[in-house]
Amino acid sequence: MAEEQHLIFDEEQPERYVYDMDETKHEVALSTKDLQVFYGDKLALQDADLKFERYKITSLIGASGSGKSTFLRSLNRMNDSVATVKGNIMYRGLDINSQDIDVYEMRKHIGMVFQRPNPFAKSISDNITFALKQHGMRDKQQLDEIVETSLRQAALWDEVKDDLGKSALSLSGGQQQRLVIARAIAMNPDILLMDEPSSALDPISSAKIEDTLMQLKEKYTIIIVTHNMQQAARISDYTAFFNSGKLVEYDLTRKIFTRPKVQLTIDYVNGNFG
Amino acid sequence: MLNPKQADKIASAILYAIAGFVILILAALLGYILYQGVPHLSWHFLTAPATAFTAGGGIGIQLFNSLYLLVITMLISFPIALGAGIYLNEYANKKSRATALIRTAIEILSSLPSVVVGLFGFLLFVVQFKLGFSILSGAISLTFFNLPLLTRSVEESLRTIPDLQREAGAALGLSRWETVGHIILPAALPSIVTGVVLSAGRVFGEAAALIYTAGQSAPALDFTDWNPFNVSSPLNIMRPAETLAVHIWKVNSEGIMPDAAAVSAGSSAVLIIAVLLFNFFARYLSGVLFKRLTATK
């Protein structure tokens, strides 16, 4: 009897599994607690307590409407105008989801790259320097340096170094997206949020972006939403799987893709989903 | 009974006839004004002052007044329309009742007869504030008449700029105001400019709002005196200023000018040509700005 019970217990899978990050061994750059996002009266996201390790890439995966993008956009409060976000988002010991936080200042440290490239209708170099100038940086030489280093980091420098004065809109989609990444890292942020940054691009451009991200994680903490599971498996250290507005499983990427613990995750990763 | 095929043929014929007739009316209209008016256009006509009781007067002062009034009106109305358009598209809560109410108010203002707007201007500025019949009173009244349309055109121009651009600004720690000022507005500039120039055409031809605000007299101007504080200076905004459109109305309703028909025809031709120019200019300018925006330097 007892043995039988034990067997059943062993086979029963958890409904959720969240990797317990040991904060004494891993430096946590950002974490969420009791986060709830409402669109009007509709609860779009709940039960998504996550810790993001510094200088690592964390992928957020899940089907469309699973809440992964909603979650990501809540992290630097891009959803403020369209949704109500409750709960805590901890960054440097501060709850940045609080009224006391200066949102614009916060976004300098937590940058974002979007699904579709959105360069400004300005020259390549102005795209990078515009926000810096607005934030008060005047030194021409320093600005030029930042243009070069950020374009190098985004692996775009060699392609555009001779015509930095050209309109950013004349670049290809893949180049535009790398320019946008350069623009984001020019702010010298701590954390980069990326919302499917390569889904609108061709495979070659997409591969370039992935290479770029692998380089960038040496200096930045990256949280990336992706539809592409191979991409998540290739580039990320941690993976979080979302479904129906909830976090289902969060673990090291290799575990998620080799031995997931929750049945939903198994189905999703094996492509038997829906 | 007609079968459907016959009905189709007859209907097509009728539609052709209607369209033909309308083309005829419209062509006759334009043709008449240009045919009657253009022969009167001469350097003398465009620059000489009007004469009330004798033939051979010009429309120089009226033409200048129309242009000057237009400039002053735009100087007053554009910043207000810009601000209002920005608030409506960038800041206002689109679902709130207050926003809906404000929108209704603007819509009502745009549907008010211009004569009512003019009478209000007369009551408030000419009489109450004692500004008299003056360019200033006229420009403020025209501003009221112009604001709803201009605001809507600014708002619609801003709306065409994708939200991706706003998000790009926000993600770089820029405030909404900075993003609007440096990213959204420049991108929307071509269509804002089109809106401004088109509304300028409307303002240029407006008369009903002006007869009791800017007045119906055109005192002689000294075109060598550019001190705006002198009474006879063209730049003085406290002087009465009959515009071209008002002039057409006045010479026709008074009926004392011997060559009123000729002067009106010439003035009408000038007005129409001006509207044409405004149209072309709007298209040209927005094309140029658009090119500059997307140009490879």
Add this chain to the structure above:
Amino acid sequence: MDNIRESLLKQSAATRKDRFGRYISLAALLLIVVVVLSIFWFVASKGLATFFANKVNLWDFLTGTKWAPGQKDANGHPFVGAAPMIVGSFLVTLISALIATPFAIGTAVFMTEISPKRGAKILGPVTELLVGIPSVVYGFIGLSVIVPVMRHLFGGSGFGILAGAMVLFVMILPTVTSMTVDTLKSVPRHYRESSLALGATRWQMIYKVILRAATPGILTAVVFGMARAFGEALAVQMVVGNAALMPQNLTSPAATLTSVLTQGIGNTVMGSLENNALWSLALILLLMSLVFNSVIRAIAKKGAM
């Protein structure tokens, strides 16, 4: 590290700029609202003075047929019957809209369904240009072409309701046409394709499908044209004849609310009964533009359902 924490808790320059921008643009918006409110306040307070200060009976005002605010009848009541002008305004508006509507619809259908190419090339730009032509120009044409034609056809002076209506017809035709064109263009393509695929003739498709689908939009265009016609002052004033008499026929001199207003305001003394009575006419104009506005809204609401 601590610097960043501190900066997050302080108000940034961006926040200050944003607050500034929000307030200044809100101020511009509220200014417009204030203008609207004060127009209503001033016109209403002036226009109602006729009834409250001068004790004119509202019913007498609306139905009285003699307009001579300076004179008094046997009982000492002034003659402030606005009916001639009210009737005049409605007549010119209705007649012009009645003539303009079929022409506008026909032309718009021609431009969008029958001959889109020629429509786009010639008619489109021409109507757009004519929409922008100042109304005094229409008035001048009325005076120099329409009035003589009326005189020739019907005798008399040629001035009158019909001349006014014809001027307004020409004036609102481009507006109503171009608004109708916009509506017809917004009828989804597949409506056309599916009805043609069912074997309908072009006319059946236009009549039974396109025009039905576009009815709310066409109505809006017509009401919009009527609002313009009702509020037009100078073009009408130049050809209507300016006799504040109850119109006996369409070709004798008459008056509209706007024509009496434009003529009278400058010739009366502020605060006098003559002047207040004119403001009452302005108030009617104001209220009518509200009516037109709500009709357009009602159509839009019904169309959206």
